[in-house]
Amino acid sequence: MTFLIGDVxxxxxxxxYFEGTAKEFSIDNLKYQKSYHSSEYExxxxxxxxxxxxFKVQVNHVVIAIAGPxxxxxxxxxxxxxxxxxxxxxxxxxxxxxxxxxDLEGSAYFIPYLDDSDxxxxxxxxxxxxxxxxxxxPGTGLGEAFLTWDGGKYVSHATEGxxxxxxxxxxxxDKLLVFLRKKLGKRISFERVCSGIGVKNIFDYLVDDGHAxxxxxxxxxxxxxxxxVPIILSTGCFKRGESEICDKTIEIFASILGSECANLxxxxxxxxxxxxxxxxxxxxxxxxxxxxxxxxxxHDKGRMSPLIEKIPVKVIINKNTTLLGSARYCFDNFR
Numbered sequence: 001m002t003f004l005i006g007d008v009x010x011x012x013x014x015x016x017y018f019e020g021t022a023k024e025f026s027i028d029n030l031k032y033q034k035s036y037h038s039s040e041y042e043x044x045x046x047x048x049x050x051x052x053x054x055f056k057v058q059v060n061h062v063v064i065a066i067a068g069p070x071x072x073x074x075x076x077x078x079x080x081x082x083x084x085x086x087x088x089x090x091x092x093x094x095x096x097x098x099x100x101x102x103d104l105e106g107s108a109y110f111i112p113y114l115d116d117s118d119x120x121x122x123x124x125x126x127x128x129x130x131x132x133x134x135x136x137x138p139g140t141g142l143g144e145a146f147l148t149w150d151g152g153k154y155v156s157h158a159t160e161g162x163x164x165x166x167x168x169x170x171x172x173x174d175k176l177l178v179f180l181r182k183k184l185g186k187r188i189s190f191e192r193v194c195s196g197i198g199v200k201n202i203f204d205y206l207v208d209d210g211h212a213x214x215x216x217x218x219x220x221x222x223x224x225x226x227x228x229v230p231i232i233l234s235t236g237c238f239k240r241g242e243s244e245i246c247d248k249t250i251e252i253f254a255s256i257l258g259s260e261c262a263n264l265x266x267x268x269x270x271x272x273x274x275x276x277x278x279x280x281x282x283x284x285x286x287x288x289x290x291x292x293x294x295x296x297x298x299h300d301k302g303r304m305s306p307l308i309e310k311i312p313v314k315v316i317i318n319k320n321t322t323l324l325g326s327a328r329y330c331f332d333n334f335r
Contacts, residue, residue, distance in 0.1 A: 002057070003330045004048070005030070006064035007103065007322045010079030013038045015051045016323050017059070030323065032057065038080055045092050052093070061334045062089065062098045063326040065106035069160065075100055097334055102158035103322055104143035104277070108135045109156045109332075110325030111147060111275050111316075118318035119275075122288055122295065125312035127272065134270030136261050137277035138198070142191040146268040153332055156325070161264060162191040169259050169297060172252060179205040194256050196280065199229045203249045212244040233283050240286070253280075254287040258297030262308050266301065273312040281315045288315060 001021065007014040016033040032055045041047050044064070052059065066075045066084065073086035090098040101109075111133055130149040137143040142162030147154040166188045168174045173193075180188045180201060192201055206212070218235065222228045236246040257276070265274045281288060288294040298313065299305050318324075 001061070001330065001334070002059055003061040003063065003327070003334070004051075004057070004059045005323050005326045005330075006044075006048075006062070007106075007326070008044060008064055008077070008084070009038065009067040009103070010077055011038060012036065013041075013044065013047050014323065015047070017055065017057050018327055030320075030327070031055075033323070038082075044082060044084055045089060048089070048093065059093070060096045061330055062095050063101060063106070063329050064089075064098070065101045065103040065322050065326045067103045070100045070102055070158075073100060099329070099333070101156075101326060101329060102143075102145070104135065104137055104145045105156045105158035106326040106329065107137070107143075107277055107321040108133070108145040108147055108275075108325060109154075109328045110318075110321045111135065111273075112154045113324070113328060114275075114316065114318065114321075118321075119314040119316055120282075120285060120289075121312070121314050122276075123298070123309070123311070123313040125273075126310040127312050128310075129272065131271035132268050133272045134261070134264045134268045134274045135277060136257070136264055136274065138195045138257060138280045139278035140196045142189075142195040142198070142260075143278065144264055146264070146270060149272075156329075161267075162195070163189045166190050166193050166256075167259075169255065169300065173256065175209065176202065176205045176252070179208060190256070190260050194253065194260055195278075196229045198256070199232055199249060199253055199280070202252050203228070203232055203245065206245050206248055206252075211248060214243060214245055218243055218246075233280065237284055237286060250284050250287050251293050254284060254293040255297040257281070257288075258294035259300070261313065262298050262301050262304075265308060265311055266304055271311060273314060275314055275316055277316045277321065282317050285315065 002019045005016045013036045016030045036047050068075050075084045086098045133147040135145040144159045144161035147156050168177050232246050235243045236250040261274050301308050
C-alpha cells in the first residue's frame, strides 16, 4: 500500500509518504515529510504536484487532515482562499481514493496506538477497555473529538464542541465572562477561554481587572510582540513566580481546561480515557499536574465526581499524531 498523508492548516501544509503494510508502519517509516507555507500556493493541488515531482513517488491513496469542518467531501478554509474537494484531487492526479478528515478527527485515530512515551499521565484512573475515548485539544483554537469502539476497532468522530457556550465555575470565571461579553458580545464559547485565543483573553481580563503590576521588562516584551501567548506561557512556566499575572493566567486556563475535559468525558462517556492534545498542554504541565488547578476542576462535577475520578487522563506529547492518525485511517479503511 502506498499513500500520501497531509495536514493542512491556514499557516502551513505538511505532507508525508508511506509505502508498506500496517505492521511496518511507524513514525520512522514515514518518508519525505515536508512543510510548505500554505499562503504561497494557490491551491492544495499545486502543493501536491510539487511534492510528487520533487520526491518522485507513486501514490495510490490520499488522506488529508484539515483544520476546519468538512461536508460531503468538501472544505473551505477560514484563513486561506482554498476550496478543497476530494473528488477534484482524485481526478487531477488519478489517485484511487482521497479522503478528508477534520484535523482532530485524524489525530484521534492514533490514540489507541500511543505508547507510554507518547503521553504524560495526569490521572491513572481505572482503565476500562473498549469504551469511548474523549479528546480535548487546545491549540490556536479548541478542538474536540471522541472515539467509539465498533467491535473490532476504534472509530474517530469529529465535533465542533469547542464552540459550545462557556460556563463559569467560580466567581473569578464569572468576572471573566462579564469582561468577555463586553469585549466580544453576549455569547462566549469555550474556545474563547480555552485555547491560544483564550490565553490572551484571560490575560487581557486580568490586566483590565488590575490584577497585578508587571515588571517593566515584561511590559516591553509584550508590547513589542505580535503574539503574546508564547511569552505568557513561557514566563508562567519557566519563570514561575516572576510574573503574578502570567502565573494567574495559566492557573485560570488550567482550571477551565480541567472543567471542559470533564464535560466532554461525561457527554461522551469516555471511560477508556480522556486525552488532552494540542500545543498548549505540554507547555503547562506543572499546572496540570498540581491538584489545585486542573485536577480540582476536573473532579468538581458534583454527583458525577466519582465517575470522573475513575477515568484515565493523559496529555499527548507526541507532535506527529495528526499525520500518524491519518495514516492509521488508511490501514483501517482503504483496501
